[in-house]
Amino acid sequence: xxxxxxxxxxxxxxxxxxxxxxxxxxxxxxxxxxxxxxxxxxxxxxxxxxxxxxxxxxxxxxxxxxxxxxxxxxxxxxxxxxxxxxxxxxxxxxxxxxxxxxxxxxxxxxxxxxxxxxxxxxxxxxxxxxxxxxxxxxxxxxxxxxxxxxxxxxxxxxxx
Numbered sequence: 365x366x367x368x369x370x371x372x373x374x375x376x377x378x379x380x381x382x383x384x385x386x387x388x389x390x391x392x393x394x395x396x397x398x399x400x401x402x403x404x405x406x407x408x409x410x411x412x413x414x415x416x417x418x419x420x421x422x423x424x425x426x427x428x429x430x431x432x433x434x435x436x437x438x439x440x441x442x443x444x445x446x447x448x449x450x451x452x453x454x455x456x457x458x459x460x461x462x463x464x465x466x467x468x469x470x471x472x473x474x475x476x477x478x479x480x481x482x483x484x485x486x487x488x489x490x491x492x493x494x495x496x497x498x499x500x501x502x503x504x505x506x507x508x509x510x511x512x513x514x515x516x517x518x519x520x521x522x523x524x
Contacts, residue, residue: 401428412510424491434514443505456485
């Protein structure tokens with residue numbers, strides 16, 4: 365007569381499932397923490413700041429700031445590989461839609477300027493175009509962000 369313990373198989377399966385779900389939960393918590401945008405801070409009395417970074421492959425970098433409806437945002441991005449970058453600027457609560465800020469020429473820089481449509485948090489997202497990301501391409505960038513008071517358009521550095 366062969367002996368076996370009944371019920372051990374389902375208990376083992378539940379135990380393995382619990383471990384897998386726990387590991388997935390820990391991974392999702394770590395991923396959510398990694399995806400939080402870096403806050404953008406302006407020094408007292410200033411309306412602009414500079415952020416710098418490096419992207420490689422599928423990396424993405426996000427920056428967050430608070431601004432008000434009617435203010436003007438000006439974003440100047442510089443990179444030796446500017447044509448590899450995709451830059452998006454949008455209200456944090458509206459990530460879907462046409463938020464791309466495009467490079468219009470083959471220089472090492474581009475500028476975007478526009479009025480802000482609402483009060484609240486805004487996100488600036490940098491990532492590499494798909495073809496270059498697949499190849500593991502790397503891009504260094506520098507971005508100057510200016511937020512002007514409502515009714516006062518942002519100025520280029522040359523006009524100051």
